Amino acid sequence: MRAVQLDQFGPAENLKLVDLPILEPIGDEVRIKVEVAGIVFADTQMRRGDYIHLPPLPFVPGREVSGTIEKVGAKVKHLQPGERVMAFIPKGGYAEYALAKEDAVVILPDHVKHSQGIVYLINLRIAYLNYYTFGKTQPNETILIHAGAGGIGTLITQIAKRHADNTVIALSSSDEKAAYCKGNGADYCINYRKTDYVQEVLRITDGEGVDISFNSVGGPTFRTDPLAIRPLGRWVIYGYAAGKDLLEPYETIMPKSLTLSINSVYTVLNREEFRQATDFLMEWLQNEKLDSVSKTFKLEEIVKAHHWIENQRSVGKIAIVL
Template identity: 55%
Template sequence: MKAMQLKGYGAADNYELVDIPVPEPADDEVLIKVALASAVYADVVMRTGGYPFKPPFPYVGGREVAGTIEKVGAKVEGLRPGMRVTADMQTGAYAEYAVAKHGKIMIVPNRASFDQAIVYHSNMLVAYLAYYTFGNLQPGESILVHAAAGGIGSVFTQIAKQRGTNMVIALASNDEKLDFCRKIGADYVVNVSTSNYADEVLRITNGKGVDVSFNSVTGPTLRTDLHAIRQRGKWLLNGFAAGIGTLEISAELMLKSFTIIPFSIYSVVDRPEFKQAYDFRNNWLATKELLSVTRTFRLEDVAEAHRWIESRRSFGKVVLIP
């Protein structure tokens, strides 16, 4: 099978098209014929050596697929060849076939296409955990969403708006992204490339600040968020798209008295909250309005896809087609 293999950290061009054997699923694994493979910012971070998980070289990149089950391991129950599924894995998605653990599989409902299902496979889990589990957000709260046009930010915005009375201020970096945020329900949009978003937030909230900031960008935005969140508000931190940020323990921070909530999906994978997130995602796919993939690349053009993501022009879900 053809696959995109990485042999060392560095630029996007380090990916190489190779011909390797189709993997054989272990007893608790499923072999999937890949229809779509996600290209996400975490893949970029892993490629450059900044991700906590560091697989040995060479390895096939990519962490998420949509496709059809080709073969199941001896101990796998409830799944069979021919089923349409999405799945996540540590590596191996950038290929014509991929293997995934049984517990990482989601069956795609009949009403959903692969283009739609892959948008929600991992993104919905993070967004649900941010909104319900870690944030315990409530109807009526005002929410600032960083990178609102991104994969997680867009799904988080959908969740917030389906509660009906949340007011969402979406941050994005260009007009195309802002239009996308409006389409998915954001009440206000702010272009972070042309304005100080804290000033805009204070204007929108009549000087009060938002109840909650969901920040997956961090980096220098940590300082700006100090001025955008109300006193005793909530600060949800997940991700570092703008780099690892630092924040001094200052009198200003103490006066704000935020509830600061850094979180990772990996902290709940063995807890009931993770099953709740799975069930919420599956119900959403079966009953709610669905977003679709926004940009596609050929598998062998993975370097171009990574450069597109790194350019900050990408929004929604970017995928590769084998």
């Protein structure tokens, strides 16, 4: 099978298109013929060796797949060949075939295309966990969303506007992305490269600050974000795209008595909270208006795809189409 393999941590050019044997599912595994594989910023961190969960080298990156079950292991109980499914896997997604544990697989509803389902497979569950479980967001609160045009930021906005009528302030790195955020439902859209986002947030909130900030960016925003949050507000950190070494809680968090949540989806994968997020995913796929992948790449274009993400060009969800 064709696959993208990483032999050494480093730049995108280390990703190589190779031919590998098709793996056999064992035990509770299923083999999926991949139609669409999601690409996320964390894939670039994993490629650089800067991620909390790193498989041993060499490995095939990619953690999101949507396709059709081709073969099942002997201990699989509820899935069968021919079913259209999606799966969140530790590795192996950038390939024509991928293995997934049965409990990591969700059935794709008949009316949902692979290019739609992959948008929500993990991003919606992370958005749900951030919004409800970690953020404990309440109706009518004002929230700040970093990377508002990204895959997860897009969905936090949609949850906030469709389910709770929150006031949403979305941050982005360009006017194009700000326009996307506006079209996605955000009430205020700030291009932080042109405007001091803290001062703009304080202007919008009459000097009070937001109730919650959802931050996947890190870096310098670890220092500035508390200034944009009201006293006794909440700060939900779920990534560090711009770096993770500037968090100084005693200087910035304690004076405002902020509640801080630094979370990882891996913490809850086998917990009731993730099952609730999966139920929310399935209800969303059945009942909500669905978006499709906004940008696609071929398997042989994976280096270009990683550059696309790292250069902050991505809007919405990007994916490999096989």
